[in-house]
Amino acid sequence: MTYIPRLKTKYKEDIRTALKEKFAYKSVMQVPKLQKIAINQGVGGATTDKKLIENTITELTTITGQQAVSSKSKKDISNFKLRKGMPIGVRVTLRDNTMYEFLDRLIAVALPRIRDFKGINDKGFDGRGNYTLGISEQIIFPEINIDKINKIQGMDITFVTSATNDVEALELLKQFGLPFKNQTPTNNG
Secondary structure (H helix, E strand, O other): OOOOOHHHHHHHHHHHHHHHHHHOOOOHHHOOOEEEEEEEEEOHHHHOOHHHHHHHHHHHHHHHOOOOEEEEOOOOEHHHOEOOOOEEEEEEEEOHHHHHHHHHHHHHHHHHHOOOOOOEOOOOEOOOOOEEEEEOOHHHOOOOOHHHOOOOOOEEEEEEEOOOOHHHHHHHHHHHOOOEOOOOOOOOO
16 A cells, blocks of 8 residues: 555545535536645855755755755856856755645644744735745754754745636635635736
8 A cells, every 4th residue: 555645635535526616617627736836945145155055955855855956047147246057046846745745744844833923925826826935944844953054044835736816726725724814815817
């Protein structure tokens, strides 16, 4: 028997039928689903300190459980002492089981560890059913050892869904358990 993440089972058994009834879809194949989670971390000091990128790759790999890769600059910017091809960030894209595992840990463990947490803002939707959440400190994840960190950095977590508009995407993410503040987005789709 293979392991199936808790949220994947919850989606197939509960969320899909709830969304099908709420939005009156004709088929379960029309119901929006979470396609991938993309996590990006910009490392501005990487132009001067090469070790910073390696540490960030290690941290993001530890947090997500999947190997992170560095993002390279696309052009020269002299004001930032930046050359084309220099590593300036770290990214990882999660799909399927690792995506559901990360989402479960984010909802159950990491988000409640944020100081003075009152819910996440629902203004991060892009009009096409995708949601981006900004986190200011990577130390909210229990996998990170605070004593071994040399710089506190933030990250952007993007939830890519198959929803056609923000209302459907918001309902999907609420059903997964993301703790939104009590507001509703405008339908831009």
